[in-house]
Amino acid sequence: MNDTPFNFKDYVRSRFFPHMWCPGCGHGIVLGSLLRGIHELGLNKNEIVMTSGIGCSSRISGYVDFHSLHTIHGRALSFATGVKLSRPHLKAIVPMGDGDALAIGGNHFIHAARRNIDITAIVMNNKIYGMTGGQFSPLSGPGKKATTAPYSTIDNEFDIVELAKSAGATFVARSTVFHAVEAKDLLKKAIMHKGFSVVEILSQCPTYYGRKNKEGDAVQMMEGFKNNTVKIGSKKLEKNPNLIQRGIFVEDTDKPEYCEAYDHIIETAMKGNS
Amino acid sequence: MGKGKSVTHVVDKEWCKGCGICVHFCPKKVLELDRKGKVDTVRLEDCIACKLCELRCPDLAIQIINKQEREND
Amino acid sequence: MTNKDNIRFIQGNEACVEGALYAGLNFFAGYPITPSTEITEHLSERLPQTGGKFIQMEDEIASMGAIIGASLTGNKVMTATSGPGFSLKQEALGYACMAEIPCVIANVQRGGPSTGNPTHVSQGDINQARWGTHGDHAIIALTASNHQDVFKITVEAFNLAETYRTPVIILLDEAIGHMREKLIIPEPGELPVVDRLRTHVPKGVDYHPYLPREDDRLPMSDFGAQHRYNVTGLFHDMWGFPNNDPAVVNGLLHHLVDKIENSVNDIAMYKEYWLDDAEYVLVSFGSSARSSIHLAQNRRARGMKIGVLELQTLWPFPTDIVREKCANAKAVIVVEMNMGQVITQVKNAVDNPNNVFLANRIDGQLISPTDIKTVLRMIQGKGV
Missing domain, CATH: 3.40.50.970 (Thiamin diphosphate (ThDP)-binding fold, Pyr/PP domains)
Structure with a gap:
């Protein structure tokens, strides 16, 4: 652990700031929580590979002073799988948006979870495609307005936590950008977890989702995260079961991690060869 | 917790996009937006260095430096 | 041995x-x-x-x-x-x-x-x-x-x-x-093997992953090593960071194309059979080339001046080599198992595209020497 004071300028590529996210976008708060978490863990910047796909969220990789791989839409986890399996000592962190991770990238998401490869997937869930201008995503849910749902959405949404659990992820957690400290602590645990970890962080898109769905500005949307979420198992759920739960849903350290399992394959293959 | 004079606010007005999240969630109402819509520390003496503004700033534009905390390190 | x-x-x-x-x-x-x-x-x-x-x-x-x-x-x-x-x-x-x-x-x-x-x-x-x-x-x-x-x-x-x-x-x-x-299988060292070219830029000195050296090569730095840089599919500057400045976009696109197209003759691999005096040149590749070589060998035995240019590099297309090898041919027959893909390149390469003919097969069966012979006879005006 690292007790020295945190200065985000030690971790970002300052020449690209101010960043390209809209005023009030929650993604910058995720970036802050992630960098604080990495600082507190005392990780060496040369050991971190940040791999992302396409979308607002994916621009995170260009802002951080790690090895950064900005790939193609939806496929970040497959690129990260190549990085991780080829060099298991590296920390693979994959920030994704909800569309990137679960629409075009849904297949890679469930298969990375199934393999239990030691990658940290961060789903920055703002329930909308921001980069392309406000189309609904597989996380929007029914009854929402979007530029491709002028009469409201009829598509059901995924529950990321349930999906990740059933696909085999061995660390699954959820937080929000209102709970930036909690998010930081969950990200730290996810990064240190040996296996596939998923952290869903609810984030606001005031520009498109908020405006289209009359959820107000960034402040009001963050108030929403405060009021509509509770810690796992909170008594408030008895009165209102629709509250979204935050915390760690799965933490399984027994299942073999993929790269370690492959090392055993190499051992076996090499014995047979000699 | 540091208070008043032991706390320094480092604000990068170039990075601040004026979303107002820090102003709204500050428990002591230390911050306001200035005429250009950028964050401004108007009641530093009331700051308790809780750092909620820093933690929730989407623009990484605020840093709260608590001298007491540093001396204790 | x-x-x-x-x-x-x-x-x-x-x-x-x-x-x-x-x-x-x-x-x-x-x-x-x-x-x-x-x-x-x-x-x-x-x-x-x-x-x-x-x-x-x-x-x-x-x-x-x-x-x-x-x-x-x-x-x-x-x-x-x-x-x-x-x-x-x-x-x-x-x-x-x-x-x-x-x-x-x-x-x-x-x-x-x-x-x-x-x-x-x-x-x-x-x-x-x-x-x-x-x-x-x-x-x-x-x-x-x-x-x-x-x-x-x-x-x-x-x-x-x-x-x-x-x-x-x-x-x-x-x-x-x-x-x-x-x-x-060749012995180690028998065929040249090019290893990854890694940068010698020391730690703490600015490394440019996308700045070509004088010889146009770009030394790499492994992820996990001391240089942290960005890799993106967006147009990017010499550090790998997104950049859509028109001059940067123009320069990068030219670099990506030129580094390969300008080396077309270095990259070109081909084999030739009986081309020295060939009046008929079969241009082929892959399994089609086997039938082409078989037919040419067979016709040569009967006194026909026929040869084969077997292409091993298809892209970048070795235009100059094809032109040179086909320069003295009465007819060029491109033998391929498609509806005419390489022939377009060959027609583009030779001086007289009207003398370029297609011998092809697209039914999932290997093109045979007889299939090629049939085309050859038609060109010669001998009927089928």
């Missing part, structure tokens, strides 16, 4: 595997698809024996992503596929062009479009190899007609990928991939 242990009787797909291992392959990601599956199967056994890594991914797109990721950490990487899988790989292939990531993609061609004719031979992906991914770009694609050459061009594919920091496509076809014949 050839070591007896180095003589194999194997499929072309296995010859490709042997060539890849000889070239230093240490990471492979793939997805099963006929008729390339044996490459994937054999590497699942062979790679871990050498300490290398094999992974069967969830689809061809993911396989392409995984090899690009593993190349960036400093590995020699490959994937293998056929028809529909090659279509799926195209976006990530373009990414590897743009981000200049060395990697090798083996496409064992089958009949298409769509699911087409999975277990039968075709050479219908020549133009897809060239233009499958969107946007202007250059590409290298190699092919071969026998297992010794499959081995050789596979090693060369890795060498070119490293030299030019680019994806290289190996275009086999079903007949070559599944046919069994002899392969003599």
Whole structure:
């Protein structure tokens, strides 16, 4: 652990700031929580590979002073799988948006979870495609307005936590950008977890989702995260079961991690060869 | 917790996009937006260095430096 | 003296595997698809024996992503596929062009479009190899007609990928991939192997991953090493950071195309048979070249002045070489198993395109010497 004071300028590529996210976008708060978490863990910047796909969220990789791989839409986890399996000592962190991770990238998401490869997937869930201008995503849910749902959405949404659990992820957690400290602590645990970890962080898109769905500005949307979420198992759920739960849903350290399992394959293959 | 004079606010007005999240969630109402819509520390003496503004700033534009905390390190 | 242990009787797909291992392959990601599956199967056994890594991914797109990721950490990487899988790989292939990531993609061609004719031979992906991914770009694609050459061009594919920091496509076809014949595996050192060129820029000194040296090569720095830089599919500056300044965009696109197109004659691999006095030149490649060589040999025995130009580099197309080799021909016959893909390039290359004819077959059957002879007789005005 690292007790020295945190200065985000030690971790970002300052020449690209101010960043390209809209005023009030929650993604910058995720970036802050992630960098604080990495600082507190005392990780060496040369050991971190940040791999992302396409979308607002994916621009995170260009802002951080790690090895950064900005790939193609939806496929970040497959690129990260190549990085991780080829060099298991590296920390693979994959920030994704909800569309990137679960629409075009849904297949890679469930298969990375199934393999239990030691990658940290961060789903920055703002329930909308921001980069392309406000189309609904597989996380929007029914009854929402979007530029491709002028009469409201009829598509059901995924529950990321349930999906990740059933696909085999061995660390699954959820937080929000209102709970930036909690998010930081969950990200730290996810990064240190040996296996596939998923952290869903609810984030606001005031520009498109908020405006289209009359959820107000960034402040009001963050108030929403405060009021509509509770810690796992909170008594408030008895009165209102629709509250979204935050915390760690799965933490399984027994299942073999993929790269370690492959090392055993190499051992076996090499014995047979000699 | 540091208070008043032991706390320094480092604000990068170039990075601040004026979303107002820090102003709204500050428990002591230390911050306001200035005429250009950028964050401004108007009641530093009331700051308790809780750092909620820093933690929730989407623009990484605020840093709260608590001298007491540093001396204790 | 050839070591007896180095003589194999194997499929072309296995010859490709042997060539890849000889070239230093240490990471492979793939997805099963006929008729390339044996490459994937054999590497699942062979790679871990050498300490290398094999992974069967969830689809061809993911396989392409995984090899690009593993190349960036400093590995020699490959994937293998056929028809529909090659279509799926195209976006990530373009990414590897743009981000200049060395990697090798083996496409064992089958009949298409769509699911087409999975277990039968075709050479219908020549133009897809060239233009499958969107946007202007250059590409290298190699092919071969026998297992010794499959081995050789596979090693060369890795060498070119490293030299030019680019994806290289190996275009086999079903007949070559599944046919069994002899392969003599060269001794280490017998064929040149180009290793990854890594930067000598020391820690703390600004490293430019996308600033070509005087010789146009770009030394790499492995992910995990001391230089932290950005890799993106967006137009980017010399540090790898997104940049859409018109001068940067223009410069990068020219660099991506020129580094390969300007080296067309260095990259060109071909074989020639009886061309010195040939009045009839068969231009062919892959399994079609076997039938072409057979027919030419047969006609030569009867006194006909006929020869074969067997192309091993299909892209960048060796225009000058084709022009030169066909300069004295009365007629040029392009022998290929598609509706005329390489012939377009040949017509473009020669002085008299009206003398270029197509001998082809597209029904999933290997083109035979008789098929070629039929075309030859028509050209000669002898009827069928």
